[in-house]
Each structure stands twice: as structure tokens, then as C-alpha cells.
Amino acid sequence: MVFQIEASRVTRKFDGLLALNQVSATAESSKITAIVGVNGSGKTTLLKLLAGLDAPNEGTIRIGTKNATADDLRSHCTMVFQKSIMLGGKVYDNIAYGLRVNRVTRREIPERVKSALAFVNLSGFEKRKARKLSSGEQQRVALARALALDRAVLLIDEPTANLDPANSAIIEQSIREAARSRVVVLTTHNLAQARRMSRSVVHLYQGSVVEQEETARFFARPRDERTRLFINGELQF
């Protein structure tokens, strides 16, 4: 059964400035949806709305067919940030934290931590101090921490920004595997990455959706002139 999260005519203003304007977009399970756009186009704002970390001024967000409250969104979604935030302590503590606050049983936690770390190729890292890891490893821990919760929707903000190719490849592979059983929405301004990873692309420009299209078609035959300029690296912002 296809599970989906949908933003419907969502508007978000900050001090009167429109960050998102009547944005509608859909993401479905078992395929990766990439939100692309130039810096400041509203990608992260949209992701935060989907995560229930912020509320729209207008519009609704639906999970399945139901209008979702912020609590609904937070219980269905988890988010990985562009800058990985590590809690103090060990890698184990970082991943176990989310499990503890979600009342996963003490017996179950070590096993879930272990499999989450294995998922991102960091088996055996449980006792390492999280803040001493490289930025690539920290990003993989952040991904493992989100995956350990086993939420239906995984939101990822610029997953490989500033990472080396080896870590980027591992993260991309982990995200692909994670997407088999859940909705994955990622933001990126790396068009090659969007092309490689996603099945659907949402192009945001100045807070509005220019187009949402299947990835192959988006790159081969963009419907909007702004998308064509964006793909060619010629879009002014």
C-alpha cells in the first residue's frame, strides 16, 4: 500500500516575508522525492513544516488522507539536518536517546542501535565519542539515529553537503535502502544527486513550486523555463 505525505497550498511567512507561497507537493513511500532549488528558495522551510517543527500560516499537510497536526507530523516523521548535531556522550547514547524518549524497551534498544549503525556502515562505533567523529561519520550517525526510530517518513536536509565522496556514497546508499519501506524526502541543490537518487523532483523557486515531475522527465523535458535555466545553472536568484 502506498503511503504518502502531502503539502497542500502551504504558505509560510516570516515577519511579513513570504518564505513559501501556496506550495503543494506530494511524496510517496518506496521512492525518494528530491526538493531542489537555489539557496533561499524555501527547501528547508518546507522540510521543517513537513517535520512538524514549524506550522504553516495557511494550507494543510496531510499524512495519508488525514490532515495532520504538528504532533501527528512529529510522530510520523523524523528529520536529519544538514549540519549534524551530536549530543554529548557516545554514539550509542545518541542513537538510544530517541528510542528512550519513544519508550522503546530497554531490552530492545541495544539491538536497534546495533542494526541502525550497521545500516550506515558504522558497526562497532557504539562506544566512540560522537563529537570526536569526522563530519562524514557524524552525518552517518545522524542518519542512523533517525532510522532507528523506524518512522514512516524520513526528511533529510542536504544529506551530503560538504562531505567527501566516500561518505557521500555510503549515505546515498543508506538512504536508497531506507526508502524501500518509507517515504523519503530530501532537499539538495546538487542536481547530480537529485538525478541519481530520486524518482520525483520538486523544484522550488522563491518560495513557490515551479514544477513537480518524475525525475527522468524533469531533467529531460522541463516544462518550465525556470527549471530549464536552473538545470543549466543559469537561473538568477
Place this chain on the structure above:
Amino acid sequence: MIGIPTVALGLYLYLLLSKSGPMGYFQLLYTPYAIIVGQCILVTPIIVSFATSALESVDPEVKTLARTLGASGMQTDFVVLREAVWGVALAILAAFNRAFAELGVAMMLGGNIRNVTRLLTTAIALQTAMGEIALSIALSIILLGIVLSLSLVVSLARRTS
């Protein structure tokens, strides 16, 4: 308030707590309670200032992260406190050291009464005035030993955590 001269604080509290003062009714002067009151007033700004700095230095995104992981409002606040725990511990340690090694308030409010309000610092001052330098040095070594040991314990605990 952090740098308030302890003698000045001791004097004002003395005037407050003395029999003819506004709080003379409680008869606290020259009791351990007077010293406790004075030391609390002395260290509160230190704890508040250091602990606030420690809490403010926690990455604000930690709260956001905790929320995305399913933490409730209280759990989110608690995770910030946990992140600042060593800063708060340092605030408490600094406050303890300030109170423990302080002389003015203890002398003026406690009166340095033997077996009642005599502290290490007031004992050192008294013995020095009496010319018992060797005893003063011995007491000061104990004072320094306690202060340095506590600092060492906190520092080691922080490194191993």
C-alpha cells in the same frame, strides 16, 4: 554582583541582622545560619551567571533535534540541561570555592566563635593574628587541598564522561 566585596556584603548583612536592625527579631547574628544566609547571597550571582552562560552555549538546534526524535517539551528542556551539565557543575564548583574560601562574611556574621561559627578561613585569620604561623599554614594547606581536590575530581569526571 559577582565581584561584590565580601566585607561590604558582610557589613550590610550585619546591619540587617543585628539586634537593632530590621531583621534583628530572628536573632541570626553570630549563628551558623547567618553565615549560611550570607554565603547564599554571595554565591547566587555566581551560580546564576555561570549556569546561564552554560545553558546559553548549548547549540539551539539541540532542542530542534530532540523534538524531531520525539521528545516532549520537558524532555527537550532536560536534554539542553544535560548538554550543559558540566557548565552547571563548574558553576556550582566556583560557587562552593568562593563560599568555602571566603572570610569577610563569615567573620562579620559568624563572629568566629569557637565550636560554633569558626571556619577554616576565620581560624587561619585568628591564628595568624595570634602569631601561630605554623598552624595557619597547616590550616591553609587543608583549605587549598580541599579546593584543589574538588576541582581535580570535577575535571577528571568531565574528561572521562
